[in-house]
Amino acid sequence: MHVICDVAIVYSPTQGGGHVVAQLRKEYETNVVPSLEMEFEEAAWGQPKRPLSISCNFEGGYYCLRFPDEELQDKAGCEKCVEMYSGHGWSALGRG
Numbered sequence: 001m002h003v004i005c006d007v008a009i010v011y012s013p014t015q016g017g018g019h020v021v022a023q024l025r026k027e028y029e030t031n032v033v034p035s036l037e038m039e040f041e042e043a044a045w046g047q048p049k050r051p052l053s054i055s056c057n058f059e060g061g062y063y064c065l066r067f068p069d070e071e072l073q074d075k076a077g078c079e080k081c082v083e084m085y086s087g088h089g090w091s092a093l094g095r096g
Contacts (some may be wrong), residue, residue, distance in 0.1 A: 002062035003028045005040075005051075006093075009085070011078050012071040020069075021078040023093040024085050034063050044088040 005026045012018030026042075034040075039048035051065040072078045082092065 001030060001033070002060075003030055003032075003034060004062055004064045005042075005067060006064065007067045007085070007090075008069045009078050009081050010069045010071045011073075011075055013073050018069075018071060021075070022082045024082070024090040025093050026088075026090045034065055040065070040067075042088070044085050044090065 005028070007024050008020050009022045009024065010018040011021050034051065034054050036051060036054060039050055041048045049067050051067055053066045055064045056062075057064070070081055072081060086092070
């Protein structure tokens, strides 16, 4: 089964809202069926994370996992975060 992982990099200088700097995606092929109870390890993360949501498209043959946003308080930090994810094989879907 094809698994698609998504995460957003968010510039949030104050609490209570922010603006998406980049939407990132990484894809895998696996026989494992993901669940919300699972923790996922990824080279870009210091600690395993649980997805916020999982959707399944049976016709397309894939699962889409949405992970918590990476919220940062400065724009330079956001750009470094995007570069770090890119270095671990994540692709930018869009930039804000």
